[in-house]
Amino acid sequence: MSNLTFTSVTEENRSEFHRLMQQYAKELDEHQNRTTDPEMLRKWTDRIIEKQSERGKYLNLFYSDGIAAGFFFGRIDLPEDKGFTKEGWGCIVEFYVIPECRGKGCGREMFLHLQAMFRKDGAKKMYLTADPVTGKPFWEAMGFIGTGKISSENGQQIYEKAIPDEAISFSAREFIDLETARKIAQAQWNAPEQYESIVHFTFSGKTETDCFNVVAQNEAGNVVGRLFCLQNREDKSLWYYGDLFVVPEYRRRHIAMKMLEFTEHVLCDKWCGALRCYVEPENAVSLDFQAKAGFTERPYQGFNKLINDGQLMFEKALPTFNVTEACDKTAAQYIAAIFNSNAEALHSRMIPYREWCGLLSANDPDEKHFLICNGAVPCAYLKVNGLESCDETGWISMLAVAPSFQRKGAGAYAVRFAEKFLRNAGKSCVRIHTTQDNMPARNLYEKCGYSLEDIRTDNDTLTYSKYF
The missing domain is CATH 3.40.630.30 (Gcn5-related N-acetyltransferase (GNAT))
Structure with missing residues (x-):
């Protein structure tokens, strides 16, 4: 799958959104043997752009390797909304992927991105009406079920789906790929261009001893947490973990602890007998975390070439045998x-x-x-x-x-x-x-x-x- 990015519609990309809407309307017209009035389409497109600033409205363009490749417009139905609505439900109003990007996972990632927005704002269920040619098979593959009811607004069948609790996956990356490195840099420093530092740390760790990254990702594939593990040069059974982070909106969900527990399982397969970390004395949150994770403070010792002067050292024995x-x-x-x-x-x-x-x-x-x-x-x-x-x-x-x-x-x-x-x-x-x-x-x-x-x-x- 290509490197996907999402953005709201601005003055700079407004013309791209209009162009995609025209392609989208033309495809639907062909499927339904109709002709959409260009002026009406222009007004509807401008209206969608205006609505993106309203509460419970979501409009995103998505780019595949820098090329505008699709969009979605969704909303959470509110009591004041007119027409056919389901109060509190998420509604996928418009959704389009250019033909060149279909069958590559782009549509699924777009959907998961929108679903996460619905979930974040409290929606428990979502619905849509599906074009029977290209829409129906895609939405059924995403888990939507036809209700048998027809929308009075466009004559298409209504499909529904419950919004599941978000699944967070954890993986150990021995050799980090560029796409994941960029996602880590984006999540950790809001600077995807700094991915090279992720690659450099992995290169140094692999050439000197051994290392790996543990990456936490949401169901849309976005990185929401990460930590780095490095093997000691002198004692191969001793490992270090550091560079632990969880993006702010995913904190208080025990992701950091789950990442560390996952890391310990990986390290047991690497014959690790003890895991070490270093903490700034004034970092009360981290000190409390180490205690809950079973780490004990030990007299300070260095670790490879890492600079940890002034920090406290903690270790935890791992059951190997x-x-x-x-x-x-x-x-x-x-x-x-x-x-x-x-x-x-x-x-x-x-x-x-x-x-x-x-x-x-x-x-x-x-x-x-x-x-x-x-x-x-x-x-x-x-x-x-x-x-x-x-x-x-x-x-x-x-x-x-x-x-x-x-x-x-x-x-x-x-x-x-x-x-x-x-x-x-x-x-x-x-x-x-x-x-x-x-x-x-x-x-x-x-x-x-x-x-x-x-x-x-x-x-x-x-x-x-x-x-x-």
């Missing part, structure tokens, strides 16, 4: 796939599915098996043992992360879970065996606070330990 105990054949399938994909690094043979089924069904009280999941999808296998021993030590006897999920925090989460589980089982120390050449595992354990305790040169085994 969960744990399920592995005890059935389905779990054995996942464990076999995860373990065998790591068998070489673990210096182990491949263990077939049936053998895993036997290990899980043995119900050994000294050990427990777990799957670390993102949502319902298993990412890692964890085994702890030493539960029946009388000493202080519990063991992480196996930790394997599926290759596609490595370096995304699943291993660190598994270690933290094992520590909590073993502490609750009465242990005060956790030990782990690994090999000297398994650097990913060694780095993980050391990052989690484990100390190298023993090196066995005969079989190249290292023992790491951590005391609570």
Whole structure:
């Protein structure tokens, strides 16, 4: 669909409106085998222009890529209106799209634009009379239903439709398109020509780390809100959100909170463990918003190249992983796939599915098996043992992360879970065996606070330990 803009009729575009009205009248005359008097049409056109300043009257020209491509004239019927009226209803009096722009979504966007005007001024229903050739199929596609009644004013059937509550859609834009960038710039700064700054921020974020925009749009496709998310350079599980705005007429409808909730869902799929933002100390509205959204103030730290001096820093932990105990054949399938994909690094043979089924069904009280999941999808296998021993030590006897999920925090989460589980089982120390050449595992354990305790040169085994 082309880039559409709407404007009222002014002295500058008055002649364009007259020209479109002449095309519109000619088409209707052909459909109804009649001839409209040019002078009468001119007077009616001028009268419509005069009426656009009255309460409850809506006259808009619309442009497609700068070309005048159609118009609509609507009203909300008032008690003082004469002729056929439905008090409080929206009435679509005139509606026209040039043939070159039909079938491209322009008419639908025009209709949604007018419907939003009706809704804003309190109308709950709307009606119109439809030309049977081009009007009837279009309006039926827009959800209007024929009443079977004929208008005494033009002899055409009357169609009606309830005005629904406005639907706001949310989308994550990894690579912003020019049309959306212009709409964001128009909504946020009333300057569509500043779209390049939206593109620049996206380019910088994508080339340095990762980023995306969350865009809120009304049913007419207009941008009513937006926020920007950026990944941290050093900690890939840390993200920032900012540049949050909602256009004034859509505030107090919880759109900002819904955008943030949508953002958190997107970030969970990007393995985000924490979301950060910065707020000016005197911005009471934003401070209250962060509190309601579950953010907690933290000591100030910088973020990439962003300039946030003098601002307060807030963070919120996002739930990335969960744990399920592995005890059935389905779990054995996942464990076999995860373990065998790591068998070489673990210096182990491949263990077939049936053998895993036997290990899980043995119900050994000294050990427990777990799957670390993102949502319902298993990412890692964890085994702890030493539960029946009388000493202080519990063991992480196996930790394997599926290759596609490595370096995304699943291993660190598994270690933290094992520590909590073993502490609750009465242990005060956790030990782990690994090999000297398994650097990913060694780095993980050391990052989690484990100390190298023993090196066995005969079989190249290292023992790491951590005391609570």
